[in-house]
Amino acid sequence: MCVMETVKPCVATIGFFDGVHRGHRFLIEQVKELAAERKLSSTLITFPVHPRKVMQADYQPKLLSTPEEKEELLLQAGADRCVILPFTHELSRLSAYEFMRDVLQKQLNVRILVIGYDHRFGHNRSEGFEDYCRYGEEIGMEVVKARAYVANGVNISSSVIRAFLSEGEIHLANKCLGYRYFLEGTIVDGYKVGRTIGFPTANLSVSNPDKLIPANGVYAVKVHLEGHEYKGMLNIGHRPTLDNGAQRSIEVHILHFSSDIYQKTMRIEFVDRIRDEKKFRRVEELVAQLGRDAELVDRLLACES
DSSP: OOOOOOOOSSSEOOOOTTTTTHHHHHHHHHHHHHHHHOOOOOEEEOOOHHHHHOOOOOOOHHHHHHHHHHHHHHTTTTEEEEOOOOOOHHHHHSSSIIIIIIIITTTTTTEEEEEEETOOOOGGGOOHHHHHHHHHHHHEEEEEEEEEETTTTEEOOOOHHHHHHHTTHHHHHHHTTTTTOOEEEEEEEOOGGGGGOOOOOOOEEESSSOHHHHHHHEEEEEEEEETEEEEEEEEEOOGGGGTTTOOOOEEEEETTOOOTTTOEEEEEEEEEEEEOOOOSSSSSHHHHHHHHEEEEHHHHHHHHH
């Protein structure tokens, strides 16, 4: 578990770490390397909710990872400790100097603070790296600027990955993440039309409403269900041929599978986007296209096994 606790003298970094992507892991590796070099503990400090959501009650973030998923991904990164720091209005009012002195130094025993290349903290985020260095000198904390992770000339960031997912660019998003983007939730009752046309679907209700849903379309996915992995063909959208109305649905047809799985927990990993959502003139045309989609998904995912 990531917990708030008294820690050994440490090298630390702080951030929201949404998605814990390759850029974040590059930063974390620098923290671990420096900690090993200085014979100190390595610590990751993050927040359970987006700071902006605390400050603006109506803010609806589109997250790459839920708090639970982020914690799991951070633990996998292999630092000695992960500290989940509750972000409160009181915390938001601290200046960068006060935060470094009262929280990082006094509470968490940070000896060396590694700052992400574009990261700012403190009230109104008005101060920058030079200020942090000056404050560090005053309180006896070394401040180091991390190197940025650049891939194909692009600084990887959570906002870049969100843009890729919103455009359906799954391959690019996954490359930046370093793993397949995924959704997790509960299988709920749907319209049950799919079973009447030979393609029964499981309707996913995503567990966290803040989690970003990729662009509408048809995707090749891996389905994780009760400890097993299956091939899946996923549709995100409004099912225009079957007149789903304004409601957006997330429906997966699990290939070579037939069981009652309502109310089970399911995790979907995105592998590729195979086409846009399309309205067909007749249901027969939709069925034919779904058959072609299923064959393509079967071949694509066979290569991913």
